Amino acid sequence: MTKFLFILLLVMGSFCSYGQTRITGQVTSGNSSEGLAGVTVLEKGNPTNGVATGADGRFSISVASPSSVLVFSFIGYETREVPVGNQQTINISLREDARALAEVVVTSFGREQESKSLTYAVQQVDAELIQETNQPNALNALRGRVAGVSIQSAGGAPGAGATIVIRGINSLNPNANNQPLFVVDGIPISNQTDLTGNRSGTDLTGGRAGDIFTNTNRFADINPDDIASISVLKGPAASALYGLRASNGAVIITTKSGQSGKTTFNFRTSASIDDVYRTPPMQTRYGRGFNGIYNPTDYRADGPPIPAGEPIYDQWDQVFRTGHQYQNNFSFSGGTEQATFYGSLGRLDQTGVVPNSDFDRTTVKITGSLKTSDRLKLDGSANYINSNGLNPRSGVGGSGVISYASRYAPDVDMRNYLNPDGTQLRYATQLDNPLFFAENAYQEEDLNRVIGNMGLNYKFTDWLSLDYRAGIDYYSNQRRIITRPTVLIAAGSRGSISEQNLTYQEINSNLLLTGDRQLSEDFGLTFSVGNQVTMINSTDIIGSGTNFILPDFNSVNNLGQYTVRSFPTERNIIGVFADAKLNFRETVFLNVTGRNDWSSTLPENNRSFFYPSVSLAYIFTETLGLSQNQIFNYGKLRASYAEVGKDAAPYLLGNYYTTQAPFLGVAGIRRSEVIGSETLRPERTKGIEMGVELGFLGSRLKLDATYAIQNSVDQIVPVPTSRPTGFTTFVTNAGEIQNRVLELILDAEVLRSENFKWNSIFNFTRLRGEVLSMPEGVDVITFQPESPWVKQRIQTGGRPGDWYGWELSRVNSPGNPADGRLVILNGYPDVNNNWKGTPLAQDTYIGNAFPDYEGGWNNSFSFKNFSFSFLFNFRKGGEAFDINRRMRYGSSGGEAPTGAETDLRNRLVIFDGVTNTGTIEAPVWVENTTPVVLDVATFYSQAFRYRLAKEFNGFQDASVLRLQNVSLSYSLPKTLLGKTPFTNVTASVTGNNLWMTSPFIGFDPEQSAYGPGSNVFGYVGTNIPATRSVYFGLNFTF
């Protein structure tokens, strides 16, 4: 260490002060008399001579001569130059640079960096924008605000998770987790989504089975009111320093901390009204019965037409009710020059829009910092979270509240579902009542989490400092999944319960040595070297079983048959890294990083891996002398190349045996179906990024455009193998995916006057993924949860999210008058050119689950004490498969359709198309004249005739324009508050998801049926729908 410092000193050159003239003074902020800490005071032309102001804003510096000029600069303030002259005391105030303030972003290791020196794409969202949405899950508040980032919520169930994907899917594995790393105050925390149910030992199954309880992503535990800002580091260059866990990008959260000065208290309260406003249209013509025969004990909608005057019950009105969220948050902060503190207490109570669903969350956070000397600063924070959730079963598959409701005839009063003896009033043996089901098939969970960290910062000199920070994230999540024997899905098992106890513990230790020197007049250097140790342990113990002993006793102790399974994991990562930032006249910025990681999850020979990055930014307007230009004042070009390595999940190497559940009193073992390569290598993500930032009209209009190409190579993929190998899955390095993304951000200060301000930010993302290569011998990886409906295929040359299915057959014979018309076979439209003998296995490409482009447009206005904002987001293109729509058509043989599209029935029709009277080779097309009857038995329930074609089966354009957020607030004038203890009182009304327009028929085309733990997009329609929420809030500061 000493040697290193010595060399450094030599490199930097000697710096001695001759002590000719000593200047002292104080720097204050704006019009206030409060001192401004941390302001850089530099002697112009002598970059080695500089100091920073103390906590009170005071400074003392020696300068060479009276002709010296002092430069005062501070992030977020306008820089001022003051000639020394004969002064010995210089007291100045720096003006806040309102536009510049937003240009400070938090990057790696919580360091604030001026955006002009950034060499890669980072986008920051500030606290107000997050808090004004009132979203209890802060991730949802980012939706539509960040270019290159796609956020999807798993639905409107209380506590439902949300998925964030930065710059596209980069794994061939449909079950892989593509989530970025979440870092709070410099320490990574878990954003895991722990899926419900048993695991196959290795966590390869991910979300494949669908997440029937839309479990939450763990970042949602963070109280949004504690957040000061969120920065999204999008590419590998931005996240290289966080190492392998940031290979999908990083989300950097800074939480609020105390400020020296008067202690302030803040109390915020809000209440919401939540409802489901967009539901699929249902037919109301045909009532209960089957084959046209009325049957009062049937639920199926295949009876005769409902007589006039009979009551009609909307299926959705019966299932959905109004939900509420009550959020209360109390916080206090303050401090002295030596110590600051911040504390908060937050509480959320939510009732869901379906029966038997609620969620509550209590958070407590304290943060403090202490300066023991000018050199040493200590800080720490502790955050405790407790949440409790209750949700009925929904999700992929036929058994859920939503899918049940969608199958009921419109003349059945679902709310009348109990017999006098308390048993379920069933309309037929084959379907449960959704309301009864909600009360008898559900998950309840309880989470306790502690996130804490402590840090110290020691300044060796004014340019060299050491930062050490250690943090822990620990949670324990207890889940109980109850399926009472009274519901049909448990009839075979006579009831089942699963009690799952998950714990997760992550300990991080970061050591960082940072130097910041102006090397000469032209060159400045910031460098850091660091070490990071991450230790992750998790346990997952599931006691589950079947055969209820007593009907209502909700405990695993009530089971006649049970097994206990334990899935412990341990994963440790050690990293060392170096980061050097060199700037030339604050005009050209060069950033070089290198990192080496050692991961416990890779084979010993491959566990150490190095990856570099280099990036460059050039503010050409400086060179051109345009910085004061009235019209075009800022222009920057960026370019970077970076790699990030990525390790495997624990225990993927080689092969294991697993124990089996006891059978006839004997438990056996079996070889696992998964075998892992013994020579697994780390994955790599390689990215090139180019960007341009332009500022016009004094940066009132800013454009930021980024184009990035990211290749994920050597992916660690569970390759599906031919089962005759004895294994289903071979975990190996294979395949490559490329994502090309164009991100545009247009930020305009449209109006700026004393009383009225209007800011408008527009962002746009166009993303294209492409599969460049597949694992050897594997042509295609198919994801098909709903046989035989549409499927997603990953194959070379395709894109992730490619849909394959069957289209209606059309005549393809240019010039022929029949060209383009439907092919009719036996009176019905033909599918997939089946008339030519094309087998269904040869299906065709029909679309992609990902949009052509997406974005958001936010406008915020302030007028005197009012502020108003609205956010639209949009996606164009991309198709979704509505699993629920398939059910509304009649889900299987014997089910009757309920969707509005099936209103047309029991009548003779002649399909508008042509039939072939020639041969397959030489078709002769004549007008179809065969009348057929459209009815349930021969049409709606027949896959070939109706439901197989993508035009009918629920496959739809998922384009949407959504009014994501509207917020109006009013602050009481200061004059009114003068005699009260309050310094600020604000009342607000906020709406989320208020309106949307989409060609999609159904609930919501953007609400994935698969949870945040999976990589599958485009399947929708089975979860509790996203709600429209209107919040009324009050905020008091005193």
Next chain:
Amino acid sequence: MRKLLYSTAIALGTLFLGACGDLLDVNSDPGRVSPEEATLPTLLPSAQRFTANTQYGAAQYGVQYPQYLTGQAIGQFTPYGFDQLWNPFYTDAFPTLQDMINRAGEVGAYNYSGIAKTLLALNLMTVTDIYGDAPYSQANQGTANLYPCYDKMEDLYRVHIIKLLDEALADLARPLPARQDLRNVQNDLIYGGVLTQWTKAVRAIRARYFLHLSEKDPALLATAAQEAAASFGSIADDLQLSFEMQNANPWFGFLGSPGAKPMQPSSYVVDLLSGRGGRFQGVADPRLPIYMTRTTPNQTTDIGLTPGRLVGDQPTVNVNMTSTSWHTRAIAPILFITYAETQFIIAEALFTTNRAGAHAAYLRGIEASMAKVGVPVAQMSAYLANPAVALTPATLTLQDIMLQKYLALYMQIETWTDMRRYQYSQTVYPRLEKPVINQLPGNPWVQRSNLADEEPGVNTCLPSGVTQTTPLWLFQ
């Protein structure tokens, strides 16, 4: 302060350097068993259960082909790759059985290897009867061969299955292993470790094998009869796996529970059992109410679903498989091969050479079938005494043998092999009709499984030109 920092730095440095190795050597799953820890007695119960899953899986949707049940699109001959057979055999049963054979060979535990080879031969024969060509000699090699080629059905029959069956007989006759802990077969869920029972089971499987192969070599009929005679002596010997309430028979969860009924008994089997079929006219079979349940107790006629119709298409259908039907009860066994089947093998094999022997075996087969499912003795005697059933050696026809075998082997996939051996002959199976909606072009009978759905795309060594309409080698 400086001292503090240095000592902190040194402490941290020591901690990290010293702990590095330990931190990184943690990639061995504490929750799972290593290959070295696996043992024969713990593999055996898994192998037996996987065999039951394989046999069940072959029948789960496959029972629509011999028209026991119908009501799914598969019953209309839409493409079907028998995944429910392919997956449990290749992923579960075969690797576990092969693992046992390898491990037993290393330690000379021929008692275990005899059992494993018996079950592997049984399963492999089921697989080849359905797929024809199937991976065997290149299979089960893990990453050493990720693209196993398919063995010809002829080779599977003439080389591999018989080799397993011969070795199984030989192994079971070998001296017990020297190792005390392996002398008695433990955890044998089927025969409780009694090797003589396993020898009978090998004989029964050999009888089925030679009967199949007699299609190519009629002289083997005699061998089939001999093997059958040397096999089971009563229904107590049946090779089957029983289930318990806590671990219900898979049929129970699939069809027995009151939830959705994906399939229903077909009109073919219901008509036969009701005395309305092409044979046994007017004879009500006492097995009918045991095999299935009438959903309309006040009706007196049982009506099955016409093959090719989907469940729900035909409102008049009034029979279902329920939790009280013999085969779909929670505790029902999965039958691998039964005494009744061996008697029908004898009857069929001796039909041309020893009509009296064939007739006697025919009656024993019916009796065994009825006793197995608990038909009361009086009803059984009445049924057997009915002239339409009792017959005489002179009046017995092949049709009687095969139809009674059809009824005895209700819900077993072996019947589909019988039907294809006779190529769905109307003389053997009178009034057997193709499904009313046949999705195979040209309205042919279904002859075999499609390629397993999962295979294309993951295996580069696939047979070409597979269609479900081409008869397999054995049936050509």
